[in-house]
Amino acid sequence: MKLINPDLIRREEAAALARKSVRHVDRLTAEGKFPAPYKFGPCCVLYSKSELLAFLEGQLSSEKASA
Numbered sequence: 001m002k003l004i005n006p007d008l009i010r011r012e013e014a015a016a017l018a019r020k021s022v023r024h025v026d027r028l029t030a031e032g033k034f035p036a037p038y039k040f041g042p043c044c045v046l047y048s049k050s051e052l053l054a055f056l057e058g059q060l061s062s063e064k065a066s067a
Contacts, residue, residue, distance in 0.1 A: 007049050008038065014047040018056060 009017075015025045018034075028034035035055045037045045 008046040009049045009052075011037070011045055011047065013049075014052055017049075017052060 011022050011025060014037075015022045018025060020028070025034055029037065035047060035051045037047045039045050
């Protein structure tokens with residue numbers, strides 16, 4: 001039996017955490033402005049929840065610093 005990494009989340013969950021649409025997350029990812037996903041095939045794209053949360057915290061910190 002293979003264990004599934006609970007840290008990996010689907011695109012829809014990643015978009016919800018970032019409070020963005022899935023399409024906008026796709027665009028940001030393509031532009032290199034969003035953490036890169038892990039691709040396990042053409043229809044299986046997963047994001048690391050811990051990497052995403054660290055990225056979002058960094059975004060929040062930089063917004064507070066510039067305000």
